[in-house]
Amino acid sequence: EGVLRIPYVADIGTFDPDNGFETGAISAIDNVYQGLVQYEPGSTKIVGSLATSWDISDDGLTYTFHLAEGVKFHDGAPFNAAAVIKSFERRRDHRMILSYFLANVKDMRAPDDSTVVLTLGHPQPSLLDALSSPWGPKIISPSALAEHDNGDFATTWLNEHAVGTGPFKLAEFKRGQRYVLERNDAYWGDKPFFRQIQISVVPDISQQILQLQAGAIDAVPINYPFAQLTSLPGTLEITTAPSMIPYDLFVKPNSPLDDLEVRKAVLTAINPALWLQDAFGEFASLSRSVYPNVMLDPVTPIRFPTDFEAAKATIAKHGAVHLVIGLHSAAPAYARIADLMIAQLALIGVKATAYVLPSGAAYALKGDPNPPDLLLTIAGPDAAHPENQAKVFFTKDAPLNFFGRVLPEADVIVNQAGQLTDIKERNALYERAGRMYFDAGIVIPLVNVNDVVVHAKGLKHLGLRPVNPPGNIDFATVRWGP
Amino acid sequence: MTGRPGQDTPARPRFNWRDFFRRAGWLESIGIVGVPVVTVLAVLAPWITPFDPQLRVAGAYLPPSAGHWFGTDEIGRDLFSRIILGVRYTWLSGLAVIGFTLIVGSLVGLISGLMGGKVDLVVERIVDLFIVLPSTLIALAFVAAVGPGLVNTMIALAIFWWPWYARISHDEIRRLKARPHVEAARMAGVRGPRLLLRYLLPGVVPALLIGASLDLANVIMTLSLMSFLGLGLPAPAPELGAMTSRTLDSLTVHWWLPILPAAIIFFLCLLANLAGDGIRAALRGA
């Protein structure tokens, strides 16, 4: 009957596209607001959205976007270049949380109503990725911004209200209980299948499963236990797509793993090939590099050693090795992987324990006098350019360089690659740098787990994007299929 | 007339286990006997598990069978062995919390009750304060601050448990102090530690014992609740609450994973509750 019912595990903190880092709700926001460009569903290819085409100057400093015509905001205001600039300025200049997406944009101009020209401070081939990112800049109705600006750039109002150009309007925002999106019948693009999206908050995954089986909701977007995927009732089916959120281990400096022999032994034991199938069935693949597999396909993938006897002997020779694994969060996926690795390590005589870090403590490990030896993370960059991965996790001052380990010669290569526009050339450099981080024992990539949505039979075109956090169904494309 | 009947009260035998159990009730006696038995099992746990609880010894998700009584878990470890180890953690930490808070709380209560006056007033206000604080919330804040882990969780719990015993022992000692037999002992020249140990403490102990035995189940429940919320032991340690919470989503498919650990928590609480009831009945009757 034209209604899609989706559960979220957490409530939506804020619906403001500039001022919050939502993960579970990002597709709701992105179906109400639109940016200039976007990733195509199912891949990392950048396609137009509110901009139909764009030109990049040869020096890589000037980007000219040609905007779509005849677009209107939900409140009826016309969409034009001024609106783009107003929204971009709001994000960049007014202490919005996500301002860093536009940090390199020095100047914005609107030569005419349908053209926007951005001038960068330095060349940044990854700019388009930043603009396509699910958290990238979105265009907000300038009249709504003006109307609700109480000296706070409408941040208060936009927490729970939205006026964008997207295929859906935010119809109801009842914090913690329910959120309703209504189809935007004046939408300028293809008309969505569903008239209404009803989002409820069901924090408990067991409840979500029961509700799905009882037909009270149409999908369980994330966290459906992998072990149960093979034995789903006939009324349910699975949509799966590659995701860009790898499972990685970051290694503390001065850990037992600094000893190359020990590291080799440990790698032998925790080799994900040995447990991938048990943990994820067919819904995951081995990490091929320190980058997500969809982001970069390496020429020579990383391989783990396989000689168990040698590993055992090494540990026996080396003497007791005790490893502490820190888990970035309390999400169940972490504990399971940790359990598996601990059981694996026990086989070669390494005693390991794991604990969940206090929330947010992972960001403070640099100053932690007693950090874990290994940090397990399930995290990806917020855009699909390899630069995002490297500069978020590995380079000096990278925000998620948890242990602050630096490998200057690799950082140089990353910087070099960042200037290149030729994809193949660029990727080769990134791969080399990534290999160096791995060889230096800074990071151990484990697996890439697919985005798995369990839903009622017949739901099609979920529009899952690798860059999006898992479970973000694109409400514009999803439909009941034959 | 005084409450006690005339001159012919038959001499009652001194402490006697049969009387004790009869007053406790047969059901409760099971609890009273069960508590030390479980404690011994918990201490011996690492030596009596049929399989190594850390290792993957079979396929994952095997239902209970003759080989693996409670089946295997999501990565193929023997659930029975893990639960035995879980009993060890849960039970012993429950006992530890009770023991620790009992000692600290009753010491505070005894001392302030004995000293009386200003000290007593101040200490009592502090105890009041701790009793009124919303414990779970602050325990959560505490664990969030110092990081999850069994010891931290136990400390967080202990912070909120000791005031009860301080309250009980304080009230009891104040009550006893005013009783004629203590006054009489004072008149007989009994002072200081001798008065405390021989005349006061034995009167306080039953109330504390009753309180503690009834609380054991509460502590175990709260501990498992905290570990259910992810605030318990490091991962490989099989903590019963955490085992349940992590596998709750398989309730409809692999029921034994969440149900059996929870059932064991239930069983432990049941034993503790029964023992508490029994001890109360037996001591009150005396």
Next chain:
Amino acid sequence: MLAYLTKSIVGAVVVLLMMSFIVFGLQSMIPADPARAVAGPNAPPETVEAMRKQLGLDDPAFVQYGRFLSRLAHGDLGTSVRTRQPVSDDIRQYLPATLELGLASIALGAALALVMAVLQFLVPGSGGIRLAMVGVGSTPIFLSALLLSYFFWFRLGWLPGSGRLGYRDFAGPTGLNLLDGILVGRPDVSLDALLHMILPALALALPIGIAVGRSLNGALHEVMSQPYVRTARGKGLSETKVLLRHGLRNAATAPLSMLGLQVRLLFGNLLIVERVFGWPGLGLYTVQAFASADLPAVLGVAIVFGILYILVNTLIEIGQSIADPRISL
């Protein structure tokens, strides 16, 4: 009475101060960085720095605490780091659900306790009944909540298993749906709210009912062998009258204290039950606030819970003094 109220208000303020101090102290020990939590995991350090400055996290803890107190004096609980809006607004949104559920479960628990204690007194329980009662009291809340939901909603379909209300677009003046339905003349809404409430309230009420019931039963046994009960029987009153008029009231003090203790544990159980039943209340809010190191929100919730608990305690004390006039306030 006036003196009592003054005293309890002063006491409440002291407790709240102390509590906020503890929570604040604990939170400033947390390694987590609220600025980072706000900015998102991938934000560059500059953004985080700016955020930190904006949130005033650079100042020493005592300055922050002082600021917190001075704002608190004006009724301002600060701005939530996570939802980017005033904590008081957030709490206003989440509190009614929790209040509704909490009150319902306390009422249900008290009723359960009463029925159980009286029945058990009139019909002395066999071992089986005793075992069943201790058993229910020994069930961990997460298990009982899940089993209730599994059987009564999923299996039998008798009651809704999640959320507060089946109706959309209903908003009443108080936020307590059960009450609002009656207030605005929509009994159907009230009924629906009631149906949604039964399972979570039952899950919360069971431990309350068992604990209070056991305490009431014990007190009844003691009271009913008191000489004044014999006096009442000596007047030829029926056993029910004796129990209701002379027994219950005199037995009320201890179970009321037990009720207070249970309310303290109720706050913990709410965290679980709200999660299992998707009940959009403060418990849910608290868990999420903790997860994102949302200090203002945590402090706000602590203050609100503290006030609620003190209120409950005060009510219980007043109740005790009504039940037993010898307790003067």
Next chain:
Amino acid sequence: MVKLSHRMSRSATEPVLAVKDLSVILSREGRPSRVIDNISFDMFPCEIVALVGESGSGKTSIGLALQGLLPREYLPRVAGSIRLAGTELVGAGGRTWRSARRHLVRAIPQDPMGALNPTMTIRHQMRESNGGSERSIKDWLARTGLADPDRIADALPHRLSGGQRQRVLIAMAMMARPKLLIADEPTTALDVTIQAQILDLLRDLTREQQTAILFVTHDLSVAASLADRVLVLYAGRIVEMGRIQDVARNAAHPYSAGLLAARFDLDSDRRRPLPTLPGERAPLINVASACSYAPRCPIAQPDCMAIRPPLEAASAHGGAVACLHQEQTPLLSTQRADAKPWPAVAVQETAALRLSNVRKTYPTGTRSFWGRRQSQPVLRSVNLTIKPGECVALVGESGAGKSTLLRIAAGLEAPESGTVTRFDKLGPQVVFQDPVATLTPWLTIGEQIGERLRGVSLDSEYGRRRVGEAIKLVGLDPVLMDALPAEISVGQCQRAVLARAVIVPPSLLLCDEPISAMDVSLAATTLNLLSDLRRQLDMAMLFVTHDLAAARIIADRIAVLKDGELVEVADPDAIIAAPQSAYTRSLIAAMPSLPAGGGR
């Protein structure tokens, strides 16, 4: 059993109550014991029957059995027959019992303190008594002599004094106009003045309402001042019954005779030990086929141990008695009259204790905001000296400040002003009112007695010997050294307490109402023991009591305390003969006494 003929004028009327072969078995901790053993008696309208017996003889149990209120937790088993106004109650259903309690039988309970619901106003509780009517409440309260019935009706029990409560309970029972009223020791806990008032009231009420009263007491003098007939109960059996004058004059059962002899009043001989009942009974005989009094009976013959004596017509009076050798009983009183007189006390002219200008105030009332309370003077400038070897009795009504004075003398409390001088380095010893409560339940008697032998271990030969000597001194069996307080009787507890006080003889012994909770015989025994000890050990003594008769018997001087002031201090006989203060006069006037020519 002999059919008893009542040679009384009432034989024409139907009895209100006919009890026949009533037995009650109660069990404690699974051990049943026969508390009422096959008793039969009748009661007629307007009649007051006294039920007399020592503590534990089963008086209260009879009262409860008649109301069907025996405590359920003791699993009562009742056999025989109780016909109340023609209705058989034994084996009757709850409805019959309830209706009987509502309309026919009411009781004034033994302990007024616990018998009123603390959470209900008096008015409310009284309304329940007469089926909800409001009208007569004030009336009835006024009739019991309460001055301010309206205020009392709206008060809660805890605001009332013991005497007021007792009167409320009487009003409550009487307003139902029962056919039978059971008054269970309604006056034991009260002052003599209030006691006399209440006895008057009961008497009036019988006359007006045609109510029969079963008056339970352990004190024959009280019984004599009120009752028409008396039932003497021993160990659950009726051993003697008859008109009160007859029994008081010519007791036919040795037990009754002993009870009468043990009674002391203002005329008792204070120069020699009081006569007492012989020692406590040993449960060594098979009571089912023996006279249960035999082990204590001074005239027991071998057949007393073999035959249970039936209740048959008494030769000495018109009643009945259960004694095989009743003709011997009159010999008893003559035998006993001449115990050896006390040796003279050597009172020295120094002081063992001197209180000068002692004042004390206590905070009272509810707390103000800051937790302060108003203070109320309890003692105002008290001066009292006790000489070594002398015994001073302190009498006064309840709340006069007697205990406070004693506690100050003991050093348990500090006076607000004034000085307390004790001429003794050992410090005084105190004997409190309730002997059971002053013994620590978990320590043996011996351990507690030995506590005063500082530094001497009880395990040592010497320690045990000293404790043994002390125990023997107070007349206890040294075997009891290893008993816990719960294992011995009240009387034995009182002796143990004394042993503790005198194991190292203090020069001053302070006693706070040591006998007020005891039955007559036990009280007499205790008085004798105290008199003996103070002479043997040469102790000065302060003896607090509200019983003028006891004061007269034990003391060398009596001090009368009224509202915190000593109103007179003088030789006992002088005070009785010529009381100086109005208060003392009223005390003396209110003393109950046997009709002339009593049991001696």
